[in-house]
Amino acid sequence: MKLWGGRFTKETNQLVHNFNASLSFDQKFFEEDINGSIAHVTMLAKQGILSETDKESIITGLKGICEDIKSGRLLIDEEHEDIHSFVEAHLIERIGEAGKRLHTGRSRNDQVALDMKLYTRKEVLEMDSLLKNLLSSLLKIMKENTDTIMPGFTHLQKAQPITLAHHMGAYFEMFKRDRSRLHDIYERMNYCPLGSGALAGTTYPLDREYSASLLDFYGPTLNSMDSVSDRDYLIEFSSAMSIIMMHLSRFCEEIIIWNTNEYQFIEIDDSYSTGSSIMPQKKNPDIAELVRGKTGRVYGSLISLLTTMKGLSLAYNKDMQEDKEFVFDAIDTTKGCIVLFHGMLDTLTFCKDKMRASAEGGFTNATDAADYLVNHGVPFRDAHGIIGQLVLYCIDKNISLGEMTLEEYQAISPVFKEDIYDAISMETCVSKRNTIGAPGQEAMKKVISVYEKYLSE
Ligand code: ARG
Numbered sequence: 028m029k030l031w032g033g034r035f036t037k038e039t040n041q042l043v044h045n046f047n048a049s050l051s052f053d054q055k056f057f058e059e060d061i062n063g064s065i066a067h068v069t070m071l072a073k074q075g076i077l078s079e080t081d082k083e084s085i086i087t088g089l090k091g092i093c094e095d096i097k098s099g100r101l102l103i104d105e106e107h108e109d110i111h112s113f114v115e116a117h118l119i120e121r122i123g124e125a126g127k128r129l130h131t132g133r134s135r136n137d138q139v140a141l142d143m144k145l146y147t148r149k150e151v152l153e154m155d156s157l158l159k160n161l162l163s164s165l166l167k168i169m170k171e172n173t174d175t176i177m178p179g180f181t182h183l184q185k186a187q188p189i190t191l192a193h194h195m196g197a198y199f200e201m202f203k204r205d206r207s208r209l210h211d212i213y214e215r216m217n218y219c220p221l222g223s224g225a226l227a228g229t230t231y232p233l234d235r236e237y238s239a240s241l242l243d244f245y246g247p248t249l250n251s252m253d254s255v256s257d258r259d260y261l262i263e264f265s266s267a268m269s270i271i272m273m274h275l276s277r278f279c280e281e282i283i284i285w286n287t288n289e290y291q292f293i294e295i296d297d298s299y300s301t302g303s304s305i306m307p308q309k310k311n312p313d314i315a316e317l318v319r320g321k322t323g324r325v326y327g328s329l330i331s332l333l334t335t336m337k338g339l340s341l342a343y344n345k346d347m348q349e350d351k352e353f354v355f356d357a358i359d360t361t362k363g364c365i366v367l368f369h370g371m372l373d374t375l376t377f378c379k380d381k382m383r384a385s386a387e388g389g390f391t392n393a394t395d396a397a398d399y400l401v402n403h404g405v406p407f408r409d410a411h412g413i414i415g416q417l418v419l420y421c422i423d424k425n426i427s428l429g430e431m432t433l434e435e436y437q438a439i440s441p442v443f444k445e446d447i448y449d450a451i452s453m454e455t456c457v458s459k460r461n462t463i464g465a466p467g468q469e470a471m472k473k474v475i476s477v478y479e480k481y482l483s484e
Contacts, residue, residue, distance in 0.1 A: 030112050030135070044108070049348050053110045054103045055355055059145035060110050060138070061093045066241040067133055067221060076132065076231050081125040088122040089114070110142075111135050132233055134225035136255040136343040141221045143350065145242065147264060148217065150358050155209045157365045158202050158271070159482065164373050165199045166478050168192070173471045176453045177292065177382035178391050183284075185389030188456045191377060192475075193466035199478060201274040208267040216260035219244035223251035226342035252342040258332065261354050265329040268361040272322040275368050279315035282371070286312050291381045296374035299367075314371050318364045328357035383453070387427060390418050392451040395459075396428055399450040403442045413440050 029039075039047075065086055072082035092114060095101035107113040119126035172191035179189035219239035222229070228251045235247035248254040285292035295312055303309035331353045335346050393414050400410035416439055421428060428451055436443035449455055461467035464474070 029108065030115065030130075047108065047345075048105070049109045049351065050103065050105060050107050050113060052352050052355060053139070053142070054113070055351075056142045056146040057096055057103070057110050057114065058093060059142045059149075060114055061089045063138065063141045063145060063221060063242065064089055064114065064129060066238045068129060069241060070222075070234055070238040071131060071231075073237060074232050074234055076233075077128055081128055084122045084125045085118065085129055088118045088126060091121065092117050109135070109139075111138055132222070132224070132229040132231040134223075134255070136225050137220050137223040137251075139348075140223070140255050140257070141219065141242075143354075144216060144220065144260070147261065147354070147358075148213065150362075151209050151213050151216075151264060154268075154271075154358070154362060154365070155206055157362060157369070158206050158209075161365060161369045161372075162199060162202055162206075162478075163482060164369060165195050165202070166475070166482060168372075168377075169195045169199065169471070169475055169478070172377070172379075173468050173475075175377065175379050175382065176386050176457060178386040178389060179466075185385070185391050187394055188386045188391045188453050189466040190457055190468075190471065191379075191382065192471050196471070196474060196478075198274065198278055202271075203481070205267065205271045205274065208270065209264075212260060212263045212267060215263070217245045218248045219246070220248050220254035220257075222247060223254035226252050226255055256339065256342045256344070256347065258336055258347060258350050261350050262329065262332050262336070265325070265332055265354060265357055268357050269322075269326050269329045271361055272318075272325045272364065275364055276319040276322040279312075279319040279368070282315045282375070283312050283319070286315075290385070291378055292385070293378060294376045295371060296376070299371040299374055314367055318368050321360050321364055325357045325360055328353035386453055387429070390421070390428060392428055392453070392456050393418055395456045396447070396451050399447055400440065400442055405440075405442060 068077055068082050068085045071077035072079055077085075092101060096103065101117065103110075103113060107116060115126065115129055118129060169192040172195070175191040176188050177191055177194065178185040179187050179194070219235070219242055221238050221242070222233045222235040239245075239247045248257075282293065282295070284290055286295055295310070295315075297310075299314050300310045301313040303311065332350060335349045339346055396417065397407065397410040397414045400413060401407050405413070417428060417431070417436075420435070420439070421431065429448060433443065433445060433447075436447060458467050458469075461470040463470050465471075
């Protein structure tokens with residue numbers, strides 16, 4: 028059934044129909060479309076715009092359609108232009124005259140704005156809970172590894188010793204911010220466009236507050252032109268998803284590096300690895316690579332949507348139909364990546380000995396050796412120079428700072444005493460760093476308890 032056609036004298040060209048149609052993708056929100064319609068007719072009846080009998084039969088009809096689509100008894104065929112026409116046509120087929128009253132005081136413009144909002148709102152919450160689950164796993168790893176020493180890097184060069192808990196904590200912060208972005212989006216988007224009509228509201232005495240409350244919105248939107256043409260929340264959501272993907276991608280990059288033969292900091296579980304068709308020895312981190320790879324796709328959705336919107340005059344323009352495929356794809360991709368990444372993280376093994384050994388090499392305690400001199404009265408700039416010389420000496424001898432004899436130390440500076448070894452041990456380097464946010468166990472325990480409280484809320 029077409030929702031229009033009265034003023035036309037010719038049939039639509041088939042290619043035009045196909046090009047114009049959105050049913051192949053907007054069927055994704057058939058349930059939201061039906062729930063929105065149920066709220067709409069409930070409000071119409073309360074306002075005396077629709078009779079109680081018509082309301083009842085429309086609601087029964089709509090619920091039947093919903094169940095039949097879910098159970099597969101009613102197939103969504105391509106004959107209709109979009110999900111709105113599909114549902115309305117089937118309603119009229121099922122209940123007759125009353126079905127023709129469903130669209131009173133409504134346009135597809137406010138209808139689609141509502142459907143997309145309802146769908147997105149649900150997905151924002153779903154994504155938030157997936158991130159929360161991921162954070163629980165991260166916190167578990169943190170709690171178990173406040174003493175697991177590993178090298179921290181800058182420029183991908185070993186820099187200073189840290190702990191695995193500290194490294195995981197960095198990602199905890201990122202995903203925590205991602206959740207708070209989702210919460211912000213929810214707060215801003217949760218206003219109901221239903222009742223805005225095509226662009227200028229309607230002449231019927233609609234109760235927009237009431238339909239908004241039926242659908243759990245904070246209230247109605249306040250400008251009908253903006254209501255039918257606002258896609259900001261989709262851009263914000265795409266942006267938030269892009270940032271989530273960027274975080275996952277950075278984490279994946281580290282997992283890929285840690286999983287190499289050269290590092291061997293971790294072992295990805297067999298169930299989350301893949302093999303090579305030619306090289307029998309290979310065990311590849313495909314999942315991490317794919318998550319990293321799919322990041323570009325989600326960025327693409329953000330840029331596409333921004334570009335689609337940038338030249339649009341008010342109010343609704345058909346260009347806006349292009350919002351759906353991008354956003355649906357970005358949502359499915361991001362959710363899939365969070366779930367897969369989470370599974371990979373939960374099953375991987377941390378090779379703590381390898382991490383520890385790696386931290387010992389690369390002079391990660393050089394800063395602490397300089398601090399030792401400073402604590403004994405040497406100015407920092409001089410201390411920096413002295414330790415630089417020691418490092419050169421060690422490189423030449425192929426030893427670490429901890430392997431130098433006291434005589435060797437004292438040959439360079441008499442300030443060094445026996446306690447230098449303790450001062451530059453990995454344990455000391457980590458445990459002395461106790462400013463909040465640092466890897467020291469004391470600081471880390473405080474942060475962990477903040478995280479515990481955060482996750483229990
Ligand atoms: N499929 C359309 C969309 O997604 C529904 C709204 C149609 N409105 C219109 N005036 N043609 O945007």
